[in-house]
Amino acid sequence: MIDNASVEQLKNNMDIVEIISNYIEVKKAGANFKANCPFHGEKTPSFVISPAKQIYHCFGCGVGGDSIKFVQEYEKLNYPEALEKIASMMNFSLAYTQGTSDNNEARRVLEQVQTWYAKNLDATPISLEYLRNRGITQQSIETFGIGYVGQSQELMNFLSANMLTIPKAEEAGVVAQRERGGFYARLTERITFPIYSTSGAIVGFGGRTITNHPAKYINSPQTKMFNKSRLLYGYSKAKESIYRNKKLIVCEGYLDVIMFHQAGFHEAVATLGTALTEEHLPILRKGEPHVILAYDGDKAGVAAALKAATMLTASGFDGSVVLFPDGQDPADMIALGQVQQVANLLRNGQALIPFVIEMMAKSYDLNNPREKEVAFASVKSYLDNLTPIIREAYIAHAATVLGVNVALFGGSVKLENTKARFEEVSRDDVGQLSIIKTLMDNEKLVNKVVNVIEPAMFGNYASLLESAINGEQNTNLTGLSLDESIKVMDEEELSRSLASYLFRYYSARLKSITTDGQMPLQQKSFLIRKIKMDILPRLRRGELVTYKF
Template structure:
């Protein structure tokens, strides 16, 4: 790209020199390379093979899977394994296979418990393991079901270069062809629920991995599916998960239906007790989710106020006029009211939702820290993105300036982590506060998302710096004009025009 006949990077340098804006030294920006990701994939493949071998050696794990009625062919197809009940057996095995400490940690297989302690221990211990694959069948992480008394019955790989729980769907690589054929996907809660449907010969089924359904999940499913069949647990958590799934999927114009399983609290139980009836129910295609909710309201004999609290948010996301009219009529009939009155309530629900969204946006603005401070704090949470600090214009916030310079100096070397000991003593407490706040509010991002959001913040900070420079120049122009200093006024006007061009480059 050229500006006034000059390549973009050089144009930025020229304009910065003319306007007195300090630009950082050039530094190549990069995330994990293709080769690095390939090494992590190989590490996960080796771990899956290690877990499979250990499953064969563990009578306890094999007995558990037999009690869950998982046949050998499904164990093989889904590469189910067992992580031994050992502090570091997986870590030691992978080291012997040539993988580095850093690779094992980035693959989500090893954990360093204490920054002051160099020991690494296995993330998955005494757990049945389920490799989580992307749509192409590449392993990107693991889920693990404990065979002990751990507080967490299930755990998953952490977000990293390969695994992102907001995108990953367990069973997708097995299900994608059947989803494409049927134009429908069955959404369940857990690993054993996916296996349960496969046991009865139904393959177009997926489960979220370690999180609630997200808009990214829905977007992935929408590529091949027109209908989502919800087969979630029959408890309060399952009902809430179904409601959220409807809001997200219907918001993207998918047909959302509920599968009423004949027996059991979840698909796994139903497959054990009534496999043939379960197959027939799935083949029937379920009932429209709104109708399922309405029938639940009637069965529970909810008061109108409680019923409206349940149904109005669901009605408000239906974009099709025909579908909305049908849903309104059925809801009005169940609540013994008129469609007109119900439409008024839906309108008020939409207005209230807009108000809540505006309030949330305001609350985001009311952060106790500036955008620059949030950005600097995020580098401690996501040190792999520290190279982005090289894109940051020198800030004018006196309190944050020493931390900016310290991080910029640290960015010159490749680092897997940043500790407070790396910083000058006089700014450690300040940096600690920013790091803790960023960890608490933004600590669940994937590496790719973190880099993207950090870059956005960097652009905003740069725009703020340039905006303040504009204001300073405007005041200088007015002062020079008032004092009759023509040459100084013209010089400042030229600088102001150049700052405007720099600002346009940051958009």
Template sequence: MIDKASIEQLKNIVDIVDVIGNYIELKKAGTNYKALCPFHNEDTPSFVVSPAKQIYHCFGCGAGGDAIKFVMDYEKLSYPEAIEKLASMYNFSLVHTQGQSSLAPLFKALEEINKFYKSNLLHNQQALGYLKERGVSSVSIEKFSLGYAPDSASQLAYLKSHLIPFQDALQAGILAQEGERVYARMIERITFPIFSPKGALVGFGGRTITNHPAKYLNSPETKLFHKSKILYGYHIAKEQIFKKKLIIVCEGYMDVVMLHQGGFDTAVATLGTALTAGHLPLLTRGEPRVILAYDGDKAGINAALKASKLLSSHDIDGGVVIFPQGLDPADMVVQGKQSELHELFSHPQPFIQFVLETITKTYDLQNPKEKQKALFEGIEYLKTLPPLVAEEYRDYLAALLNILPSKVQLQPKKQQTTQPASLETRDAKELSIIKTMLVHPYLIDTVLDIIDIKHIIYHKEEFRLALEQNLEHPKIREILLDDGIITFDEENLHKELLVFLIKYYENKIKQLTHSNIPFEQKSYLIRKYKENIIKLKRGEMIIE
């Protein structure tokens, strides 16, 4: 473990412009620096580094954070690894603390309960019967450390007799608590232990064998277990993924187990969630081709579409294999259809083709309006790709829609400004109030004395984030870095808020006059709002 104080000292000497300037070329622009974003493809720079605030932010893709975050993302390192890297850049000697990390007891609790689950499986005929019926071999049971979680009471007794504090088991996600009652989360389920990429046990997936309505259940998010970043089976498949430069991503635990059993030993799965940007660091390690092996039902195709968009926009090579309705990779292995599977995985449909075809299939192309929508959606997608790649696929989209390639306009007609105009409406006053709350947190009370979130029309989310002082959020960084948004000082703020409220009620009245509510109610409300405005103009506060 790296000593916390030592990390703080390092942070104090690190300069973000230095650090990022080490990796990419920065150009001075006013008080900030600009560059082409290293995290997405673009022609005009929307990546901004602020020496004053020691943060970076990309107005194009939302990437951003401090110097450590940049090194983590750019070099695909973990937090401690990035700290070490920065320390070596600055010739800074970090202090390492001895002894166990505070997470050690949680790992221990997970390891212990996993032993219990594994031994339980061997004595439970029903659970073994289920696995046998699904075609899982004893080699696979061993390889994936499958187990069986019995009733809650035996698990509690086991933990107690092995001196595992309930508090640790709670924090590790093994137990849950409702009021006074403490109970095991996995009950009467086949357990699929989930490991970190380095092979540490961090959580469980569980499949019911007693017809519980939730077929599959995962451990909750804990200090160790982050669903959106982990891939099931990765630690086992890792070596082969690097060797074969191939990774097969499927949807379920059973698919992974059975694919490995069938010889497809680079298979992994997301943990009951969609594939997200959080998975990219793992997926890109060793630069494998990525094959998505998804179900042919609506949910599967939708998931494949989203994942393909994500992967292709990050220039990741690979394609999609959609299994026909009612068939899945696990069944095919059981039926001995390895050569068919091999054939399918050898000819995935490339991501970009898959996305364009799926988009055009969702519209009725006989209808000109629908066709226009399909064209628009296709173009929007192509614009997320590296420009040369997008150009390559123009003809493909045109052919799918049966139109001239020249109709596929990838370049915006107007010259694009350096900061892409947001599609959302921006409200300068609201943004100024929000920025004031961010820059002068002590003024938040003043703001809340006069207005609350219902008065904020366009930037509710940002307002909420500012209340939480969430400086990590991309939208918040955007506001902080936008020199066009002014802030108010204590004196002005009060006056500005009153003016803001007057505007709010004036708008309300305007909306009311055009609405269809009953006359009496309408005139009552209008009167009330007008009274409010009069009070505000006198400098009085409104209490509702």
């Protein structure tokens, strides 16, 4: 049980606005804060938070309570679990009268494993050489706690020697269970990056392969403490500068963040292998900073910047976009001593709304009247989601970019044909479309897909996959890129999705081969045995395999 005195101490240190803003966007409204209620659908905020009374109340559905009650209802936790969740957010250590806290034990595992990872780095020349070649200094290695993990058994031995139990290590996301029994380390032969909550409590790890593993980066799985969609790498170290300078730099990876900080840009953070999503908005909103999207200038970077800028502006954020030129990323430029050039780029970024308008227009051939009409409808739809004053301010710019009369923006436009329709699709279709959209978002993953899948294997979406692989632009792909119901995956999720799709594909092939009366018996027996005994078991384990018939 949690000690009562510890609970009271925790309550005395709670800030209800800080806690609730970890989950939803809140805006100042006089002495209080307001938000759209997360417990019932509404468009006009009726959810009020009182910092003075440390309570919340929704005038729409009637829910109300304190910080603990909110976390209980939002996370579907019981009272002790909610206390532990809040304590984790606040980096507060609860005291217990009997036994120990599950979260405290899991965090103890993370802390000790992190210490061990950091010590391992010095004994791994290949990892140190990689970091040095990327321009990372010893001070940055220590500041960000960069480490190294070797073979799986080494971690298992460490856990045993330090009396860290396997169940708690599994709960912390450090180990996983094999299908056939036994446990293994989730990260092996990787440079490690500890990941912290906004309050500075360790919650998980990221790992970068040094053995050319197909998955270049892997993060901890989702746990009670770790949700990558609500975290930003480096935020706990950046937040003081973000609040002070009213600026936040979103970049693409661990090394970009580290190099930005190393060069004096202490407001840099990064998403954890995912695109920027609405779940990140509450943390981005803190301090009301100017948000700079600092992405690579390749096709994937532009697509990610467009998606993020569209979401941010629809949510009322102010900010700008910086696309790094000539295939360079910020880490490369800083490593080459081009710090002043990076500073100039950040200072002269393009405002979010003009960027969205111009990138949307570039997706179409404006010399083709039909495509121009679709482009106009897309841009108008985007502007119509902005506040009236902001919309009015950018209509002239949109009209100039599209080459249309300003008066057209005052009328109503049918939007039925502005994007390909993917609403009526099955679960399997969504998986295929997510694979295609991921390739559009990150061209570096194309080889991973083409190594195991040919367009012909994608059935109705064969031509769409082929267009994405070849980097082509067409109306269907543009429609897919604008369809928010189809998600972009990180590399780990893509691997799982590919394995799942291939399993279904080869299961269907097995069924068709079994019922094929024209196939020679010897060939049929071989293929049935090959699929049953080799391909499907390997796919079930998550291994990406393929076979040409």
